Amino acid sequence: MPPGPRPVPQLEQINAEIFTLTYGSIVRQLIADFEDLDEVNKQLEKMGYNIGVRLVDEFLAKSKQGRCSSFREAAEVVARQALPMFLNVSAAVTNWSADGTECSLVLTDNPLADFVELPDEYRSLRYSNLLPGVIRGGLEMVNMEVDCRFVQDMLKGADCYELRLRLKEHKDEQYPFKDDD
Amino acid sequence: MDLLFTEAVQFFSEQHYGPAAGAALQAVGVRVGRQLAERYSRDKPRLGDTLEVIKFICKDFWLAVFKKQVDNLKTNHRGIYMLQDNNFRWLLRVAPAAAPTDGSSPSEQLAAAAAPYLELPCGIIRGALTHLGLNCTVEGDARSLPSCSFTIKIVS
Numbered sequence: 001m002p003p004g005p006r007p008v009p010q011l012e013q014i015n016a017e018i019f020t021l022t023y024g025s026i027v028r029q030l031i032a033d034f035e036d037l038d039e040v041n042k043q044l045e046k047m048g049y050n051i052g053v054r055l056v057d058e059f060l061a062k063s064k065q066g067r068c069s070s071f072r073e074a075a076e077v078v079a080r081q082a083l084p085m086f087l088n089v090s091a092a093v094t095n096w097s098a099d100g101t102e103c104s105l106v107l108t109d110n111p112l113a114d115f116v117e118l119p120d121e122y123r124s125l126r127y128s129n130l131l132p133g134v135i136r137g138g139l140e141m142v143n144m145e146v147d148c149r150f151v152q153d154m155l156k157g158a159d160c161y162e163l164r165l166r167l168k169e170h171k172d173e174q175y176p177f178k179d180d181d
Numbered sequence: 182m183d184l185l186f187t188e189a190v191q192f193f194s195e196q197h198y199g200p201a202a203g204a205a206l207q208a209v210g211v212r213v214g215r216q217l218a219e220r221y222s223r224d225k226p227r228l229g230d231t232l233e234v235i236k237f238i239c240k241d242f243w244l245a246v247f248k249k250q251v252d253n254l255k256t257n258h259r260g261i262y263m264l265q266d267n268n269f270r271w272l273l274r275v276a277p278a279a280a281p282t283d284g285s286s287p288s289e290q291l292a293a294a295a296a297p298y299l300e301l302p303c304g305i306i307r308g309a310l311t312h313l314g315l316n317c318t319v320e321g322d323a324r325s326l327p328s329c330s331f332t333i334k335i336v337s
Contacts (some may be wrong), residue, residue, distance in 0.1 A: 015246060017217070017220065018213065018217065020211050021212075021216050021217065022209065022301075025208075025213045026209055026211075028212065029205050033205065052215050111276040138269075
């Protein structure tokens, strides 16, 4: 079945402002604690990864999504279903590389970055770096090792948010046990 | 979205290193609380005395943040207020990690497990109150989940 415009299942709603402000506050706290923007980026990504690992369960349970046969399909599902479900934004999947292992998710709106202005001295901070982490964690749990990072950021003057997704390895399912034990 | 939010809070408290975690979470909360109080009190007439501010927190602020009002408000009229929420949203999904091993009762263990998650809401309340002109300390207590209570002590 093609991953089409299936109705997005309703989740509990929360106040988006609180979500945004809390995220902003966490980022500030991390900056104050580490004083090193690269480290902050790394930590955000790690937090995202841990969230993604758990969030994928929630996604699979609520969306009743079947197995994705290809990376291409998985990317579509992330853009059309997972992002609307959890962030209430949808993304476009574009710029496929020739061998089909790289693509871009383009977001025009990012609730994490509402109200945010990036001061000049924090140019190297990737503010929404949580998001690539979430995607990486989520896809890893469905046996796809991907590399995900921001290449364009509206906070730095670009006209959209672009996430570059690269498939590193598509693992086969491994069973940690033997059948004949 | 609710889940994502819970997860964010959880991981921040888990990932944070060492004893500073509580303080850091409080600081995050205070900042959020200040900003929220600013936003929600914008269209309000001036809040005169302490009780009015507390009421504002219980009704409008709580409604905006947790989609419900505070269930119970107690005070000793000497600067201590106790807000009780019988169904606190951010703690609905907290579960004890394992069966108690050290002889403590399950409910005690649950309360201990929930304590880190209360730092952030405490910070939010403190931030909001401070912004509305009340210096105070806030303590959370989650002895019987999912209900929990916050004790506000006004420091004059």
